[in-house]
Amino acid sequence: xxxxxxxxxxxxxxxxxxxxxxxxxxxxxxxxxxxxxxxxxxxxxxxxxxxxxxxxxxxxxxxxxxxxxxxxxxxxxxxxxxxxxxxxxxxxxxxxxxxxxxxxxxxxxxxxxxxxxxxxxxxxxxxxxxxxxxxxxxxxxxxxxxxxxxxxxxxxxxxxxxxxxxxxxxxxxxxxxxxxxxxxxxxxxxxxxxxxxxxxxxxxxxxxxxxxxxxxxxxxxxxxxxxxxxxxxxxxxxxxxxxxxxxxxxxxxxxxxxxxxxxxxxxxxxxxxxxxxxxxxxxxxxxxxxxxxxxxxxxxxxxxxxxxxxxxxxxxxxxxxxxxxxxxxxxxxxxxxxxxxxxxxxxxxxxxxxxxxxxxxxxxxxxxxxxxxxxxxxxxxxxxxxxxxxxxxxxxxxxxxxxxxxxxxxxxxxxxxxxxxxxxxxx
Amino acid sequence: xxxxxxxxxxxxxxxxxxxxxxxxxxxxxxxxxxxxxxxxxxxxxxxxxxxxxxxxxxxxxxxxxxxxxxxxxxxxxxxxxxxxxxxxxxxxxxxxxxxxxxxxxxxxxxxxxxxxxxxxxxxxxxxxxxxxxxxxxxxxxxxxxxxxxxxxxxxxxxxxxxxxxxxxxxxxxxxxxxxxxxxxxxxxxxxxxxxxxxxxxxxxxxxxxxxxxxxxxxxxxxxxxxxxxxxxxxxxxxxxxxxxxxxxxxxxxxxxxxxxxxxxxxxxxxxxxxxxxxxxxxxxxxxxxxxxxxxxxxxxxxxxx
Numbered sequence: 001x002x003x004x005x006x007x008x009x010x011x012x013x014x015x016x017x018x019x020x021x022x023x024x025x026x027x028x029x030x031x032x033x034x035x036x037x038x039x040x041x042x043x044x045x046x047x048x049x050x051x052x053x054x055x056x057x058x059x060x061x062x063x064x065x066x067x068x069x070x071x072x073x074x075x076x077x078x079x080x081x082x083x084x085x086x087x088x089x090x091x092x093x094x095x096x097x098x099x100x101x102x103x104x105x106x107x108x109x110x111x112x113x114x115x116x117x118x119x120x121x122x123x124x125x126x127x128x129x130x131x132x133x134x135x136x137x138x139x140x141x142x143x144x145x146x147x148x149x150x151x152x153x154x155x156x157x158x159x160x161x162x163x164x165x166x167x168x169x170x171x172x173x174x175x176x177x178x179x180x181x182x183x184x185x186x187x188x189x190x191x192x193x194x195x196x197x198x199x200x201x202x203x204x205x206x207x208x209x210x211x212x213x214x215x216x217x218x219x220x221x222x223x224x225x226x227x228x229x230x231x232x233x234x235x236x237x238x239x240x241x242x243x244x245x246x247x248x249x250x251x252x253x254x255x256x257x258x259x260x261x262x263x264x265x266x267x268x269x270x271x272x273x274x275x276x277x278x279x280x281x282x283x284x285x286x287x288x289x290x291x292x293x294x295x296x297x298x299x300x301x302x303x304x305x306x307x308x309x310x311x312x313x314x315x316x317x318x319x320x321x322x323x324x325x326x327x328x329x330x331x332x333x334x335x336x337x338x339x340x341x342x343x344x345x346x347x348x349x350x351x352x353x354x355x356x357x358x359x360x361x362x363x364x365x366x367x368x369x370x371x372x373x374x375x376x377x378x379x380x381x382x383x384x385x386x387x388x389x390x391x392x393x394x395x396x397x398x399x400x401x402x403x404x405x406x407x408x409x410x411x412x413x414x415x416x417x418x419x420x421x422x423x424x425x426x427x
Numbered sequence: 428x429x430x431x432x433x434x435x436x437x438x439x440x441x442x443x444x445x446x447x448x449x450x451x452x453x454x455x456x457x458x459x460x461x462x463x464x465x466x467x468x469x470x471x472x473x474x475x476x477x478x479x480x481x482x483x484x485x486x487x488x489x490x491x492x493x494x495x496x497x498x499x500x501x502x503x504x505x506x507x508x509x510x511x512x513x514x515x516x517x518x519x520x521x522x523x524x525x526x527x528x529x530x531x532x533x534x535x536x537x538x539x540x541x542x543x544x545x546x547x548x549x550x551x552x553x554x555x556x557x558x559x560x561x562x563x564x565x566x567x568x569x570x571x572x573x574x575x576x577x578x579x580x581x582x583x584x585x586x587x588x589x590x591x592x593x594x595x596x597x598x599x600x601x602x603x604x605x606x607x608x609x610x611x612x613x614x615x616x617x618x619x620x621x622x623x624x625x626x627x628x629x630x631x632x633x634x635x636x637x638x639x640x641x642x643x644x645x646x647x648x649x650x651x652x653x654x655x656x657x658x659x660x661x662x663x664x665x666x667x668x669x670x671x672x673x674x675x676x677x678x679x680x681x682x683x684x685x686x687x688x689x690x691x692x693x694x695x696x697x698x699x700x701x702x703x704x705x706x707x708x709x710x711x712x713x714x715x716x717x718x719x720x721x722x723x724x725x726x727x728x729x730x731x732x
Binding site for chain 2: 004005007008011012014015018019078079080082083084085086087088089090230231232233289290293294297424425426
């Protein structure tokens, strides 16, 4: 395919290839790899193939994550991102063009390593190798997703996001490349399997397939964020779909052998997953006054749905599942009511902090989390045991009157959010 | 030609608690060159970014050639080019590759991209620098490249934010010529600038923004434009000359300013000849006749001619 044809097919990919695969760099990579492999060979390592796989790990996860994040951060720094946002390209093409194009240099290096593998001492497991490759893609996709998310918080931010994105990318690759890789190797030795929906699946295969699905979700997230950048209205559908997938995924671990878990357990665990993902989305999304105003001004339900924050439908789902859990006899209603109060309190507190604090909102939220979820409950527990703790934190078998505590907190947080809104809503 | 090539209705844009655009509405006809003027902070750049679909307004609508920019931003992007007040060029790519990339992201056919890149480079006098890295170009040349990138796909609407900043006088003159050429080729153009004299060279319309509130479109040329102002230099009593001008064809609003006569006149060169002959027959000692200039500035400052 000629450069022009590729440019037409995916301009972002061709642009990245122009920048990444310059003649000098194309020569430099094999030279560096040759030096590394020759050095390892001369040092007499037994399993050279395994070491080549480590090089692939280094290239794709450590370096690749940085390149993926840089492919966006550099554009913002150079002022070219606004030019890209004027593009008529579709967000999917831009997403994969940026993801694969921005990291093409390390994939070039990884390809060279794969070509070398059959000719060096030792052998690598093909599933392990495939997991390393997919894990590398996961690290890169995570890094790109993180910088896109950070850009939503502060579009003028030029630097500093790359390292955070790279670190989170490494964490995303851990299931396939870090402890899990070691674990899966050990598990293979023991004949280890994973039970999921009653099926016994070898751990390495399970890890590989799961990582592929994770990459697909990450890719959807990137494309969705780029779509927003290209001027389209947001929509909570992608995150709601992700939540439903995660609920279904985690349910699989409850089905052990031929046993079907009680309905209340299924509902309760689903509520827990939905609530966790509500917090994730709430903390990973900025709160713009104009977005709330758009939601309030929306003229029809379709438009209202488009402007709903991603966490809101998931939060409603979590509450509905929690209520269904109580109805199915899973937990006492007092505990559920206390949890619901704190759920509302937390949402209102995050909204208030986002509206009132200009900077360091993440730090402030961390301090609040430590205070409300650890320090205060511990102090109350120390003073008066569970009976007193229940006034501030959900506790099993608590007296119904203690619900006043959590609900007063929720009401106070909602009032604070309302004050923040009135102060910030402007005209 | 549609009368409403660009149609903006009730545009509201807010930065935090500050309202940058407040219920801004206007229409721009196809084939016009509109000077977007206003003081610093009036909301000119915000308005251009809303027109380009880079910013989503709180309320209102923007339609370009019938396409709702908010509903179909990518379709609108293919029809418009936006030269922003920063360069936005890829420093590590050559001029040619910068232009090819700009053509590609706007969905140009692969067979047309190369020719389009060459045409755009030629239009901004960068033909001899096609293989140079953008990062090696001077500030002025990078500005030209940014302009070329914005128009390489021959958009129907070209938005330009301070296009002349950073350009030397010669390049500014070339830019004026380029804007006229693009306009004659059918492009509708909106240019934001602080330099009103420069805008006057090529603008057919003026869109004035004051503190993001009132957007008013004034016609500068064409049949509905106000008559241009001329100044008559003379020797002797201007009051006699003023009396002599009464009844002259296509002359209106005569007034004495600093011993000379300023008046509105919408005649052709032959009409000017007839006017001069008429004045000389009246015994008026004419020393000069010239347009006053600063028409746009006067219009902007509220001194409508």
